[in-house]
Amino acid sequence: MKGLLRLYPRSWRERYGRELEALVDDLPGRTGVAFDLLLGAAMAYAAVIRGNRILSSAGAYLHGVCVAVLLQAIAFVLLVLSSQRSPDGVNTDVALGPLHFAAILWPVYLGPRSLVLTQSPPLVAWLPDLGLLAVLVAALAIVLAAPRLLRESR
Amino acid sequence: MRKPAAVVSVLLLGLLAVGVAEATLAALIVLFSTILKLNLSVELGPHYLQLTLPAAPFRPALAVYSAGWIASVAFTALCGLAAATWKFRRWRPSR
Numbered sequence: 001m002k003g004l005l006r007l008y009p010r011s012w013r014e015r016y017g018r019e020l021e022a023l024v025d026d027l028p029g030r031t032g033v034a035f036d037l038l039l040g041a042a043m044a045y046a047a048v049i050r051g052n053r054i055l056s057s058a059g060a061y062l063h064g065v066c067v068a069v070l071l072q073a074i075a076f077v078l079l080v081l082s083s084q085r086s087p088d089g090v091n092t093d094v095a096l097g098p099l100h101f102a103a104i105l106w107p108v109y110l111g112p113r114s115l116v117l118t119q120s121p122p123l124v125a126w127l128p129d130l131g132l133l134a135v136l137v138a139a140l141a142i143v144l145a146a147p148r149l150l151r152e153s154r
Numbered sequence: 155m156r157k158p159a160a161v162v163s164v165l166l167l168g169l170l171a172v173g174v175a176e177a178t179l180a181a182l183i184v185l186f187s188t189i190l191k192l193n194l195s196v197e198l199g200p201h202y203l204q205l206t207l208p209a210a211p212f213r214p215a216l217a218v219y220s221a222g223w224i225a226s227v228a229f230t231a232l233c234g235l236a237a238a239t240w241k242f243r244r245w246r247p248s249r
Contacts, residue, residue: 050248051247051248053242053245056241056242056245057238057239057241057242057245058164058167058238059241060237060238060240060241060242061167061168061171061234061235061237061238062171062234063237064233064234064235064236064237064238065171065172065175065230065231065233065234066175067233067237068175068229068230068232068233068234069175069178069179069182069230071233072179072226072229072230073179073182073183073186076182076183076186077186080186080190080192080216083214089214094222099221099225100219100221100222101218101219101221101222101225102216102217102218102219102222103216103217103219104192104214104215104216104217105214105215105216105217106214106215107213107214107215128189128190129190132186132189132190
């Protein structure tokens with residue numbers, strides 16, 4: 001159990017390490033204590049990062065990158081949804097002048113029309129897209145709120 | 155000596171973060187294409203990577219072109235840089 005104390009930042013160990021070591025000696029070696037120690041190490045690192053301008057900026061960089069990935073995933077799902085606005089599908093091209101970034105291309109169907117009519121109604125066809133969109137928007141909300149939640153949990 | 159090493163470390167961290175983010179995005183696109191039943195075609199320079207589902211009527215294809223990947227990398231890096239700059243300028247020592 002004492003090995004978990006090595007996970008704490010060095011500055012923190014130099015200041016509080018002996019006290020915590022004595023405390024851990026008195027406590028029974030349970031999973032709950034190990035979990036508390038792990039959580040404490042994460043919070044101690046968060047405090048160290050918050051107290052350093054460069055480390056804070058690096059954390060903000062990683063946060064910005066996460067937000068960018070989620071925004072692009074949401075844009076991808078919206079692109080698929082927009083191409084499904086007609087039951088036959090609409091070719092959708094994301095382009096800026098001569099630069100083509102992405103596209104949804106629907107096949108030209110030449111078979112019997114009866115097969116087309118057996119397709120699912122639009123709302124049912126949109127359900128997977130809407131489900132993914134809801135999950136991604138919820139994830140974005142959590143990621144955006146995470147720094148504030150961490151600050152307030154101190 | 156310490157300053158150039160720090161600059162190189164920061165650059166490597168930034169590149170690594172963008173690389174991991176792009177790999178995650180590519181994995182998400184493959185996963186979503188499977189869930190949404192799309193054929194996927196990815197252009198990587200002169201090469202094409204195609205993931206095709208069994209034939210069925212009216213299965214659309216998603217194409218991601220090289221310009222799309224470049225724009226995605228630029229957007230991801232810019233978002234990170236904007237967030238880092240914002241934090242660096244507004245950072246105050248905690249009391």
